[in-house]
Amino acid sequence: MKNMRNIPHFTLLRAFESAARLKSFTLAAEELHLTQSAISHQVRKLEDYFGCALFIRRNRRVELTLEGQRFLESLSRIFDVIEAACAEVSLAPKAQVLALYCAPSLAVKWLGPKLPEFMKAHPDITIRLTTGSGQVDLLRMRELDMSICYGTITDCSGIVNEPLGTERNVPLCSPSLLEPGVDAVALIKKLLLIDSQLNNVNWASWFTLNNLRLPARPRPSFDRAAMSLSAATDGMGVALESTRLAERELARGDLIELGKGVFKEMNVVTHTVSWRADESQVPKIRLFREWLYQVADAQPA
Template identity: 50%
Template sequence: MRKLPSLQSLRAFEAAARLQSFLLASEEMHLTPSAISHQVRGLEAYLQQQLFTRSNRRVELTDAGARLAATLSTAFDMVEEVCRDLVPKAVTESLSVHCTPSFASKWLGPRLPAFMREYPGLTIRMSSSAEAVDMLKHAELDVAIAYGSVRRQAGVVIEALGAERTAPLASPRLLDKGFQREDIATLTLIESNLNPVRWRDWFKHNNLKMPDKPQPSFDRAALVLAAAVDGLGVALESVRFAERELANGELVIVGEGMYKQIERETHFFCYRAADRSARKIQQFHDWLLRESQNLAGDN
């Protein structure tokens, strides 16, 4: 049998020695200063040695106290380290997501903090490119969010993320107070090369004649919106991508209420059918659909 003083008295002494204060030791151990003093006195009685000298509310270690404090500090550090190693680590999973750069920066990225708060054990690993990816050839990906037209293939589940509105967007600085329906043809029209809805589609849908003049074009929705914010002209782009600029007033929907709306399914959630039961994919899937439905409701 080991002959040792009480663990509580050793802990009280080590804390008082380390902090050089009975008061601070009491706060750390959630005891009263008198309880710390009582534990230390009991240890001194056991060892038949004075461990502290006490004067003017200060305590200083004696030689015997310094020797014991050094040994206890090392021993407690070792115990703390092995206990930390033995405690099971939090289980974390990673989910590899691929999408277009604009979807990542303009829509998904701003929402990821909320997702991480809801699912703290799931870490998103994101990659992006404008090109579509074949889920059957890229085993490193868990899900892909495709844009535009999607080629159906066996073994891959493809689900639309709801219809989204494409609308003419411009800086409010470009629009006169007396803006009329036909006036949009006088503005510079910015073409978004990857958007499946083009200006010719929009003009035809609204029974308007499209002007015959040059159109600046960009191959990223983020660039198109940035150009519109800077006042280059009118962007025809997804409202889904422009929610931040619309909210802060950098952009407005041109002629809201004057034109017929265009809504199409343009983003699709894709994953391998073999992974259908994967919990992390279902969690991300359900969260993404909720976010998409919330946006659709706001529109």
């Protein structure tokens, strides 16, 4: 028999959260439809449970102690999750929630801006998006429906892994760095090069591909493609990044492809889409997958 969770009764937590958020026992009593003495009694029981004061009582107001403030910050995040979970359960019977895990830079720079299009086409599917730089085990993390992870993923029984097409990785920089009369080869040799730490495509490989010598000078580096692209947009130097991730900056003219038609391109599989094999025909997964490959202009293998 599993042990019960070692946490106070939810009634006490709710009374504390309300009083701490509203900074008033009276307002908390009104919100929870209780008396002020009931709120005070429940908070006191919680303080006895922890063995420390959570509030400083004033004449007509209350203030949180340091312990109370820390507890409120943690508890507020938990209550937000509970509230979201309750909202999902109360959705219309035909509504579906698609829990999606995505690499951070892809989510921010490419997928996020396109999601309104999917949501408009499929209003009965609610997207719940979380991000992370690591790969996830969908057989173990059943709360997730699909993942779009950076890099290739080792095949695993019960999981379908499909590349999200190939991505062009090219030198990208602000047009402000261009110099009249200076060609792309001369510029790439003199401009500051920006490293993306997690990118499988690096400057050494790119320079070798293009039969050029990599300049022996320090290079700034960032652990997210989004940060490298932002630095390039701000004029720091040249980033070797995916044109998929830089789609909006290229469209606006904030970034340009340095040496387009001059340098050789590096086309690589950068992101992998995964889902559980036995859920391939679940409507929300099938519809999202079909839409995703359409907007990526790629075809699953």
